[in-house]
Amino acid sequence: MSDPSRPKGPKIIAVANQKGGVGKTTTAINLASSLAEEDCKVLLVDLDPQGNASTGLGVDVEDREYTTYDLILGEVDLDEVIQTSSVAGMSIVPATVDLSSADIELMSNEKRSFLLHDALRQTAMDNFGFDYILIDCPPSLNLLTVNAMIASDSVLIPLQSEFFALEGLSQLMLTVREVRQTANASLRIEGIVLTMFDSRNNLSQQVEQDARDNLGDLVFETKIPRNVRVSEAPSFAQPVTEYDPGSKGAEAYRDLAKELLGKHLNRAA
Numbered sequence: 143m144s145d146p147s148r149p150k151g152p153k154i155i156a157v158a159n160q161k162g163g164v165g166k167t168t169t170a171i172n173l174a175s176s177l178a179e180e181d182c183k184v185l186l187v188d189l190d191p192q193g194n195a196s197t198g199l200g201v202d203v204e205d206r207e208y209t210t211y212d213l214i215l216g217e218v219d220l221d222e223v224i225q226t227s228s229v230a231g232m233s234i235v236p237a238t239v240d241l242s243s244a245d246i247e248l249m250s251n252e253k254r255s256f257l258l259h260d261a262l263r264q265t266a267m268d269n270f271g272f273d274y275i276l277i278d279c280p281p282s283l284n285l286l287t288v289n290a291m292i293a294s295d296s297v298l299i300p301l302q303s304e305f306f307a308l309e310g311l312s313q314l315m316l317t318v319r320e321v322r323q324t325a326n327a328s329l330r331i332e333g334i335v336l337t338m339f340d341s342r343n344n345l346s347q348q349v350e351q352d353a354r355d356n357l358g359d360l361v362f363e364t365k366i367p368r369n370v371r372v373s374e375a376p377s378f379a380q381p382v383t384e385y386d387p388g389s390k391g392a393e394a395y396r397d398l399a400k401e402l403l404g405k406h407l408n409r410a411a
């Protein structure tokens with residue numbers, strides 16, 4: 143909204159944290175499915191060479207004919223690379239291990255940081271009708287993550303409720319600031335979401351306290367509890383919201399989607 147030169151279209155959110163295993167992919171999948179439940183049309187872009195989001199949504203490797211890699215290289219158009227998912231209203235651009243060579247291969251490409259931006263922002267998005275595009279970033283502050291930040295309106299940061307959780311966050315914030323200064327002035331922090339929260343664990347509570355003390359309103363009210371149903375769902379190729387709709391994990395991701403939609407409504411008003 144703050145950059146009038148940007149065409150109207152979907153809100154694009156990068157789900158990023160350079161730490162692995164903090165809940166990026168889980169959050170991308172389940173926030174996407176929860177937004178779809180709220181009647182939003184959602185696209186999940188898998189930008190991690192590990193392709194966990196693609197696998198978790200049941201896109202088999204042999205069915206990943208065109209991937210995010212082809213999209214950022216400009217070899218295919220968006221409509222050729224989008225696959226529908228089993229969740230109504232939710233589509234995905236899958237990834238394969240090809241993406242891992244992008245960092246090196248793109249080194250000499252002048253536009254290397256803007257490839258995803260160009261693929262997503264220079265497409266007539268009206269035809270697709272997406273309300274949200276979520277980008278599942280790799281566990282690194284590499285060229286792929288920078289591509290995601292330049293293409294996005296905001297960055298959503300999953301923070302695992304464990305020791306050292308806040309370490310590394312300053313590096314991530316620094317990268318956001320650099321992207322703002324150089325390439326995407328309107329990039330916002332969408333918020334920080336506490337993941338794998340265990341309310342019986344003092345450490346979880348301390349991480350929450352530290353996060354709220356240091357980051358204030360940036361921290362979502364909603365916390366995602368550690369919940370075994372959340373970790374089981376990907377092996378059934380489903381978001382937890384479909385795999386076990388009544389589970390604590392599914393409820394939490396639904397709450398997160400509602401909190402996010404509420405913030406966006408407030409901002410638009």
Ligand code: ADP
Nearest residue numbers: 162163164165166167168338367368369372373
């Ligand atoms: P990242 O994408 O940041 O590497 P993942 O989303 O893949 O992290 O999560 C790492 C691991 O933790 C996965 O095995 C996932 O199933 C598990 N996990 C994530 N969130 C939860 C949760 N709320 N409860 C239980 N397990 C979780």
Ligand code: MG
Nearest residue numbers: 166167190194
């Ligand atoms: Mg991941």
